[in-house]
Amino acid sequence: xxxAAPIHPVILCGGSGTRLWPVSxxxxxKPFLPLIGEQTLFEQAVxxxxxxxxxxxxxxxxxxxxxxxxxxxxxxxxxxxxxxxPKGKNTAPAIALAAAQLPSDAIMLVCPSxxxxxxxxxxxxxxxxxxxxAREDWLVxxxxxxxxxxxxxxxxxxxxPLPGGFQIAQFVEKPDLETAQAYLASxxxxxxxxxxxFRSGALLGELDTHxxxxxxxxxxxxxxxxxxxxxxxxxxxxxxxxxxDSIDYAVMENTKRAAMVPVDMGWSDIGNWAAxxxxxxxxxxxxxxxxxxxxxxxxxxxxxxxxxxxxxAISDGPRVSAVGVEDVCIVVSGNEVLVTTREGAQRVGxxxxxxxx
Amino acid sequence: xxxAAPIHPVILCGGSGTRLWPVSxxxxxKPFLPLIGEQTLFEQAVxxxxxxxxxxxxxxxxxxxxxxxxxxxxxxxxxxxxxxxPKGKNTAPAIALAAAQLPSDAIMLVCPSxxxxxxxxxxxxxxxxxxxxAREDWLVxxxxxxxxxxxxxxxxxxxxPLPGGFQIAQFVEKPDLETAQAYLASxxxxxxxxxxxFRSGALLGELDTHxxxxxxxxxxxxxxxxxxxxxxxxxxxxxxxxxxDSIDYAVMENTKRAAMVPVDMGWSDIGNWAAxxxxxxxxxxxxxxxxxxxxxxxxxxxxxxxxxxxxxAISDGPRVSAVGVEDVCIVVSGNEVLVTTREGAQRVGxxxxxxxx
Numbered sequence: 001x002x003x004a005a006p007i008h009p010v011i012l013c014g015g016s017g018t019r020l021w022p023v024s025x026x027x028x029x030k031p032f033l034p035l036i037g038e039q040t041l042f043e044q045a046v047x048x049x050x051x052x053x054x055x056x057x058x059x060x061x062x063x064x065x066x067x068x069x070x071x072x073x074x075x076x077x078x079x080x081x082x083x084x085x086p087k088g089k090n091t092a093p094a095i096a097l098a099a100a101q102l103p104s105d106a107i108m109l110v111c112p113s114x115x116x117x118x119x120x121x122x123x124x125x126x127x128x129x130x131x132x133x134a135r136e137d138w139l140v141x142x143x144x145x146x147x148x149x150x151x152x153x154x155x156x157x158x159x160x161p162l163p164g165g166f167q168i169a170q171f172v173e174k175p176d177l178e179t180a181q182a183y184l185a186s187x188x189x190x191x192x193x194x195x196x197x198f199r200s201g202a203l204l205g206e207l208d209t210h211x212x213x214x215x216x217x218x219x220x221x222x223x224x225x226x227x228x229x230x231x232x233x234x235x236x237x238x239x240x241x242x243x244x245d246s247i248d249y250a251v252m253e254n255t256k257r258a259a260m261v262p263v264d265m266g267w268s269d270i271g272n273w274a275a276x277x278x279x280x281x282x283x284x285x286x287x288x289x290x291x292x293x294x295x296x297x298x299x300x301x302x303x304x305x306x307x308x309x310x311x312x313a314i315s316d317g318p319r320v321s322a323v324g325v326e327d328v329c330i331v332v333s334g335n336e337v338l339v340t341t342r343e344g345a346q347r348v349g350x351x352x353x354x355x356x357x
Numbered sequence: 358x359x360x361a362a363p364i365h366p367v368i369l370c371g372g373s374g375t376r377l378w379p380v381s382x383x384x385x386x387k388p389f390l391p392l393i394g395e396q397t398l399f400e401q402a403v404x405x406x407x408x409x410x411x412x413x414x415x416x417x418x419x420x421x422x423x424x425x426x427x428x429x430x431x432x433x434x435x436x437x438x439x440x441x442x443p444k445g446k447n448t449a450p451a452i453a454l455a456a457a458q459l460p461s462d463a464i465m466l467v468c469p470s471x472x473x474x475x476x477x478x479x480x481x482x483x484x485x486x487x488x489x490x491a492r493e494d495w496l497v498x499x500x501x502x503x504x505x506x507x508x509x510x511x512x513x514x515x516x517x518p519l520p521g522g523f524q525i526a527q528f529v530e531k532p533d534l535e536t537a538q539a540y541l542a543s544x545x546x547x548x549x550x551x552x553x554x555f556r557s558g559a560l561l562g563e564l565d566t567h568x569x570x571x572x573x574x575x576x577x578x579x580x581x582x583x584x585x586x587x588x589x590x591x592x593x594x595x596x597x598x599x600x601x602d603s604i605d606y607a608v609m610e611n612t613k614r615a616a617m618v619p620v621d622m623g624w625s626d627i628g629n630w631a632a633x634x635x636x637x638x639x640x641x642x643x644x645x646x647x648x649x650x651x652x653x654x655x656x657x658x659x660x661x662x663x664x665x666x667x668x669x670a671i672s673d674g675p676r677v678s679a680v681g682v683e684d685v686c687i688v689v690s691g692n693e694v695l696v697t698t699r700e701g702a703q704r705v706g707x708x709x710x711x712x713x714x
Contacts, residue, residue, distance in 0.1 A: 022678075304709050307701065318692045321379075321708050324701025328682060330694070335675045337689055339696055344664065344681025351678050352661050 006056040007131045007197075009049035010098040010110045013042065013062035013070065014088050017114060018349035019272040022336035023314070026357045031113040032069050035276055036283055042113040043073050048120055049109065050077065054128065059101065060113075061085060061094045067231065086221070086236035089244035092251065095196075096207055096218040097234055104201030107131045110247075112194050116279050118266025118286070126263035129164035130197035138259035139206060139252060140165065140197040143190025145264035149180035152271065152346070154192035154248065156260050165261040171253045190262055193269070196247065203251065210254040217242045273329035274342035277312035301332075310342075363413040364488045364554075366406035367455040367467045370399065370419035370427065371445050374471060375706035376629040379693035380671065383714045388470040389426050392633055393640055399470040400430050405477055406466065407434065411485065416458065417470075418442060418451045424588065443578070443593035446601035449608065452553075453564055453575040454591055461558030464488045467604075469551050473636050475623025475643070483620035486521035487554035495616035496563060496609060497522065497554040500547025502621035506537035509628065509703070511549035511605065513617050522618040528610045547619055550626070553604065560608065567611040574599045630686035631699035634669035658689075667699075 017030025024030040031042040039047065049055040057079035062070055064084050074080055083097050095110055102108065109127050117123050130140040143156045143166075151174055159169030171192070175183065183189035208215040217238040224235035252258050268279040280298045297305050301315035306323045313320045315332035322330060329345060331338040336353055348354060374387025381387040388399040396404065406412040414436040419427055421441050431437055440454050452467055459465065466484050474480050487497040500513045500523075508531055516526030528549070532540065540546035565572040574595040581592035609615050625636040637655045654662050658672035663680045670677045672689035679687060686702060688695040693710055705711060 306704060306708060315694070318689075318694050319710055320694045320696070321705075321710050322696045323704055323708070324698035325685060325696055328696070330696055332675075332694055337672070337675050337677045337687070337694055339677070339679045339682055339685070339687055341681035347663060347680055348678075351663060351680070353676055353678050 004131065004135065005105075005107070006054055007049075007107050007109045007127065008056045008098075008102055008200075009046075009058040010095065010108050011042070011045050011058055011060045011113050012091060012094055012110065013060060013066055013113045014085070014091070014094060015112065015114045018354045019345065020270070020276070021348055021351065021354035021357075022333040022338055023316075023331060027065070028069060029066070029114075030270070032066065032073060035270060036116050036279055040073055041116065041270070042070070044116070045111050045113045046074065046077060048117065048123055049111070049127075052124070055109075057081065059083060059098045061098055063088055071230075080230060082231045084231055084233050086234060086239045089239070089242045091194075091247045092207065092211065092245045092249075093214060093218055093239065093242050095198075095247050096204065096215065097222060099198070099200040099203045100218055100222040101232065102200040104199070104204070106200045107134050108196075108198050108200055108203070110196040110198070112269075114270065115193070115195075116266075116268045116270050118279075118282065119264075122263055122265035126261050126265065127197070129261045133162060133165055133259050133261065134197040134199050134202070137199055137202045138162065138165075138257050139202065139255050140259045140261060141168065141252060142193045142195035143260035143262045144193040144267045145262065146184055146189065146191050149177060149184045150191065151175060151177055151180050153269075155180075155183055155189045156192050158188055158190070158260065158262070162259055165259050168252075168258040168260050171248065171258075190260060191267075192248065193267055196252075202257070206251050206255045206257070211245065211250045214242055214245070214250065272345035272348060273312060273331060273338075273340060274345040277310075277329060277342070280312070361488065361492065362462075362464070363411055364406075364464050364466045364484065365413045365455075365459055365557075366403075366415040367452065367465050368399070368402050368415055368417045368470050369448060369451055369467065370417060370423060370470045371442070371448070371451060372469065372471045375711045376702065377627070377633070378705055378708065378711035378714075379690040379695055380673075380688060382691075384422070385426060386423070386471075387627070389423065389430060392627060393473050393636055397430055398473065398627070399427070401473070402468050402470045403431065403434060405474065405480055406468070406484075409481070412466075414438065416440060416455045418455055420445060428587075437587060439588045441588055441590050443591060443596045446596070446599045448551075448604045449564065449568065449602045449606075450571060450575055450596065450599050452555075452604050453561065453572065454579065456555070456557040456560045457575055457579040458589065459557040461556070461561070463557045464491050465553075465555050465557055465560070467553040467555070469626075471627065472550070472552075473623075473625045473627050475636075475639065476621075479620055479622035483618050483622065484554070486618045490519060490522055490616050490618065491554040491556050491559070494556055494559045495519065495522075495614050496559065496612050497616045497618060498525065498609060499550045499552035500617035500619045501550040501624045502619065503541055503546065503548050506534060506541045507548065508532060508534055508537050510626075512537075512540055512546045513549050514546055515617065515619070519616055522616050525609075525615040525617050528605065528615075547617060548624075549605065550624055553609075559614070563608050563612045563614070568602065568607045571599055571602065571607065629702035629705060630669060630688060630695075630697060631702040634667075634686060634699070637669070 017024035155172040157170035159167035220238040221234040296310035302319040303313040312329040374381035512529040514527035516524035577595040578591040653667035659676040660670040669686040
């Protein structure tokens with residue numbers, strides 16, 4: 001192991017979290033809410049890469065609408081850079097904006113701002129392993145140990161071993177249930193968690209190979225951008241013309257240097273209310289030894305349960321009384337009341353209330 | 358049939374309706390709410406015996422706390438008497454108070470104020486038949502055609518036929534499910550719906566025989582009472598000493614002159630949210646031919662259903678979004694949100710919110 005230059009954390013704040021409506025709303029979406037514990041998911045994401053001189057000051061990429069709340073939530077952070085995306089264009093352009101602001105030999109650790117990670121030590125170990133591979137010009141994805149045959153995620157199939165990781169033999173998008181079950185049984189597949197390590201120059205080089213017009217537009221936009229305090233404003237003109245794409249589609253699935261580091265760190269994307277329920281149940285069981293009488297109920301705010309099982313009830317004010325119900329999520333926020341099954345939780349983002357904010 | 362003196366309706370307003378919390382609250386309980394249609398249940402109860410010269414002006418029996426709201430809701434009624442119970446003592450004393458205010462040959466029709474009756478013509482026909490039997494000094498209960506093997510009601514077993522009805526061979530309190538199923542199959546049993554016809558003097562005579570101290574206390578209380586406008590205030594002293602009891606226990610189950618008139622009138626006691634759901638579903642199907650897409654969902658206020666079945670959702674303000682849930686009632690009222698299964702609806706009155714108002 002080299003005693004290396006620090007890793008540059010890049011925190012992406014583009015997610016809207018509409019499936020966590022009505023708590024997550026356009027004006028204050030999922031990353032900026034204290035969904036688990038007292039810190040917001042964004043604060044936790046920043047905290048995981050702070051207070052450790054192996055990490056440099058974080059670079060945050062976000063839309064203008066959320067810059068004020070981000071700077072509020074960065075109040076305790078000594079130094080940071082906030083890149084203000086002219087428009088949301090998915091992850092590839094956002095990551096490229098950060099890469100273009102860094103020296104070409106800088107190692108970037110790209111992290112979503114709206115995931116939960118229970119085991120921070122496991123996260124840091126994986127980050128260091130991924131950085132070591134990135135220094136050798138591998139483009140590295142975190143491969144999350146799968147906990148169930150999830151059909152909503154992408155999977156990484158491990159190939160040849162590398163120091164601290166593996167080459168990626170194959171990317172698989174959202175498999176059907178049978179396939180997902182086979183993946184889980186094989187032990188050869190990991191979830192694609194959206195966390196990456198790259199050498200800045202390597203990332204931009206691969207982008208230029210596989211998405212030349214995107215790479216060009218980002219370069220122009222950064223060259224014509226302006227710095228204002230801690231905020232960097234890329235030029236809107238070229239950026240707005242970009243055809244948005246994810247880093248997986250634009251780069252990872254095309255490069256010959258795709259690698260992964262396997263990690264088991266109590267990860268959740270908190271993708272919907274049922275996922276938050278699971279994460280809170282795990283947190284509550286591990287942090288204070290309390291279960292909810294073995295019934296799997298979780299409450300936040302004023303809640304009375306009577307003969308309920310596996311219910312999540314969250315209220316920002318009114319009392320919730322739940323009688324006899326099982327496997328549902330009840331969420332009261334502002335002038336909205338949501339009652340959904342765990343299965344239905346996937347569809348919450350499509351509700352009239354979530355769509356027409 | 359005699360062209361008889363008018364029937365005196367006696368409307369009892371003692372029910373608290375705690376199982377319809379959080380909409381039904383102490384200050385404005387169930388009878389005074391527009392749960393089905395635009396009129397309140399109390400207004401409907403009064404309306405059923407109005408505008409027809411076979412009925413005299415109604416006598417309403419209620420507690421002091423509800424007198425103002427009652428007089429508001431009686432605004433369209435030309436003439437009435439309001440008897441103010443010094444204290445709730447169950448139905449026998451309440452009915453006796455009304456009887457003691459009437460000539461001994463007056464025919465009383467005792468009606469709860471918090472039931473729903475879909476078929477008013479059937480109700481009136483039964484009322485006339487019951488009155489005819491009451492004139493012959495039968496103490497008459499309405500025997501409601503049972504629709505299901507309900508275990509929460511009392512049953513009447515018909516005996517020998519009478520003109521327009523039957524003697525009651527047996528009273529049965531809340532049978533178990535197997536017994537209730539046998540009753541339903543036999544065709545010999547009716548639900549005891551709490552609607553009665555008596556000759557005033559006959560009722561007081563039977564009360565004096567079977568509950569002499571209660572009869573005495575009521576007599577004293579009425580003798581020492583005072584009339585104030587439309588309100589009659591029985592003297593509190595004697596009345597408060599009464600050991601409360603239902604008219605069934607105090608009189609009907611003891612008299613040898615118990616009779617019943619069978620009636621099928623779309624009756625519901627709207628005993629809980631599931632019962633209201635059923636009544637609203639029936640009403641909606643019959644009144645406008647609309648079903649809720651065949652899914653049995655009923656909504657009042659701002660509600661979005663997504664893949665729900667057999668859900669009742671009621672809100673006095675906030676929007677309710679329900680996803681994937683089945684067979685539940687969701688009620689939003691003031692600062693309370695209730696989510697209950699149909700089975701759990703029975704227990705709503707015991708919730709902390711319903712108990713500690």
